[in-house]
Amino acid sequence: MQELLFELKGPHYDLASAEVKCALEGSDSTYRIVDICSGVLHVETSVEPKKIGRRLGLTHRIYYHILNCDETELIEGTSGIRLPPGSASVSTRRIQGKKARTEDINIGLGSEISKRNAIDLDRPDHRIIVMISDKYFVGRLAYEIDNKPFQNRLSRNRPFFSPVSLEPKLARALINLARPKEGAYIHDPFCGTGGILLEAGDMNLNASGGDIDERMVGGSKENLEFYGFDVSVVQGDVSESTSKYLDCIVTDPPYGRSSSSQGEDICRIYRRLFETSSECLKNKGYLSVIFPDKSYYEIGSKYMEPVEMYRVYVHNSLERFFCVFRKQ
Numbered sequence: 001m002q003e004l005l006f007e008l009k010g011p012h013y014d015l016a017s018a019e020v021k022c023a024l025e026g027s028d029s030t031y032r033i034v035d036i037c038s039g040v041l042h043v044e045t046s047v048e049p050k051k052i053g054r055r056l057g058l059t060h061r062i063y064y065h066i067l068n069c070d071e072t073e074l075i076e077g078t079s080g081i082r083l084p085p086g087s088a089s090v091s092t093r094r095i096q097g098k099k100a101r102t103e104d105i106n107i108g109l110g111s112e113i114s115k116r117n118a119i120d121l122d123r124p125d126h127r128i129i130v131m132i133s134d135k136y137f138v139g140r141l142a143y144e145i146d147n148k149p150f151q152n153r154l155s156r157n158r159p160f161f162s163p164v165s166l167e168p169k170l171a172r173a174l175i176n177l178a179r180p181k182e183g184a185y186i187h188d189p190f191c192g193t194g195g196i197l198l199e200a201g202d203m204n205l206n207a208s209g210g211d212i213d214e215r216m217v218g219g220s221k222e223n224l225e226f227y228g229f230d231v232s233v234v235q236g237d238v239s240e241s242t243s244k245y246l247d248c249i250v251t252d253p254p255y256g257r258s259s260s261s262q263g264e265d266i267c268r269i270y271r272r273l274f275e276t277s278s279e280c281l282k283n284k285g286y287l288s289v290i291f292p293d294k295s296y297y298e299i300g301s302k303y304m305e306p307v308e309m310y311r312v313y314v315h316n317s318l319e320r321f322f323c324v325f326r327k328q
Helices: 013-026 049-053 071-077 102-113 148-152 168-177 195-202 214-226 266-280 295-300
Strands: 002-008 031-037 040-045 059-069 088-094 126-132 136-144 185-188 206-211 232-235 246-251 281-291 305-315 318-326
Touching: 002 013, 002 126, 002 136, 013 031, 013 040, 013 049, 013 059, 013 168, 013 305, 049 059, 049 136, 059 071, 059 126, 071 102, 071 136, 088 102, 102 126, 148 168, 168 195, 168 246, 168 281, 168 305, 168 318, 185 195, 195 206, 195 214, 195 246, 206 214, 214 232, 246 266, 266 281, 266 295, 281 295, 295 305, 295 318
Parallel strands: 088 126, 185 206, 185 246, 206 232, 246 281
Antiparallel strands: 002 040, 002 059, 031 040, 059 136, 126 136, 281 318, 305 318
């Protein structure tokens, strides 16, 4: 077991923290939450940083934990740091603009570290970071999530474009909330332009998609082929495209008139999603879904076991609810 610090992406820190915990559950790793503050999650776990980091969408970096403290204890608390051989650098990150004497921290901590390790600000062997939140968290960089692939998969960069497509990092988080294990089979019955399927493909999950709109099916296939993912997508409504014995159903269904609902009442669509999920998922399988109103979380609880819900502003002031259910 080792202690890791997760530097979370804002502003939805509760969702980012939940993504880490659910991804750990999906990886079958032993873990225990040690501490949590705005933008930082401290976990004791058996998982390797690269393995879990490769799955995450709402985390910036993962660090090997060194110290949690307040400002007055920082220099004294780090006086006994023993780093592996090699050079080191020191820097600070202020979470949500927290005030701190960052220059004094860099100089003081750098002075302590230089007693045993050479300081190299350009190409250090070890990057020591002080994250300043409600507490001070000191860590050694273990893994940094590359943001460029997420940028490359933004809807505006795909050959088939739709302005209502979910951001890749949020699509990734939605998948992780379903706790997919290695080799899991997930399905998106409202796949639209394929955003969730793209992330599932990048996570090396088995995936399939469906959509009632023929144009969306063609566009989804075009996008998946463009990024090199071999994922089956078929035309049909939620009940027609969803096969049985799935591990997870992960989807961002239509919200209203501007979305592809083929004129069907939205509430009726959501009810059929719950009915289909409760029928087609394996026992203990998860439905991870986004709704425009939290009232649908209550409706869903009549069909499946409610697990958790997170409020997120997806586009400017547009409010959405990331909801998770489990088949009992």
